[in-house]
Amino acid sequence: MTDEELMKEAISLAEHCKPIADRIPKVGAVIAVDGIIVGKGQRGTGESRDDDHAEKVALKGVVDRKQLPRATVYTTLEPCTPEVRSEPLDCCTELIRQAEVKRVFIGILDPNQGVRGKGLWELQSRGIEVELFPPELAKKIRVLNDKFIRVQQTLGIRITNVQPGQTIRTCDKGGVFEFEGTFLNPPGDDVFALTNIGGQWWPQPYPLRLTANDTWSVKVHFGGSGPHTVCIVRANELGAGLIRYYRKIGALNRKARDLVKEVIRGSGLEDEEAFLRSLGSVYPGIEMGKLPKGIELLDQVNILVENPPK
Ligand SMILES: [Zn+2]
Structure with a gap:
């Protein structure tokens, strides 16, 4: 599969998310090696046990972890950073770093003011290649997450x-x-x-x-x-x-x-x-x-x- 097809696959996973609240994003992630999918994940609904992040689910699903240094992650939302997690080492940027994947494609930056660009920065500073989805696919993700984006942009005081x-x-x-x-x-x-x-x-x-x-x-x-x-x-x-x-x-x-x-x-x-x-x-x-x-x-x-x- 091409990069674009893999990005579309991640978006299709995001489309199937059923969050219980507007503050939960719809996220899909795909991991591929040489264009072949080795892991897939989508964001949980927001009900406690089901609440794993898409990248974490996708990484967990990879059977042959030795392949990871050659892998690319396609995630529709910027991977999260320690600041927004109750367990800092459980954040997706950290999990991606530990997995030593080669490259990450990001759909949109996280509108959460605690992340917004820090995930991208963190990955790049660890020597991981970071690229963005093309504009028309990013637009699709923004539309899909319009409620989440609106919630993140208000303080909700x-x-x-x-x-x-x-x-x-x-x-x-x-x-x-x-x-x-x-x-x-x-x-x-x-x-x-x-x-x-x-x-x-x-x-x-x-x-x-x-x-x-x-x-x-x-x-x-x-x-x-x-x-x-x-x-x-x-x-x-x-x-x-x-x-x-x-x-x-x-x-x-x-x-x-x-x-x-x-x-x-x-x-x-x-x-x-x-x-x-x-x-x-x-x-x-x-x-x-x-x-x-x-x-x-x-x-x-x-x-x-x-x-x-x-
Ligand atoms: Zn995350």
């Missing part, structure tokens, strides 16, 4: 520890409440929390923190009680610049306020608190009817902040 309309208490925690949630793809440092009251926005000073494989948390500060909307957003360069600038101004205001406090302490001023209030808020909200173009809303929840006890 959800707030999960608070229900819409829920009342939260912050007065015993210094005005801070910790929001938690899940994600499909790990958020980077361009993901922030903002609070909003009727068109006034407050970017939060703390970044989202990853707490486990698929969960995050973020501390949100509330300056007062009543209804608030808490938003998790992804900012582009412009949006991130706005948020960083806001944080800087807040920090400067805070420093200035502390200095003022020290100066007026014991100065004989009658009502220090009223004087400080008259200077305005340290963290003035940004007035925006809606989020600007540089800031993309990922998830939001409306909550009520409990009144502090009198």
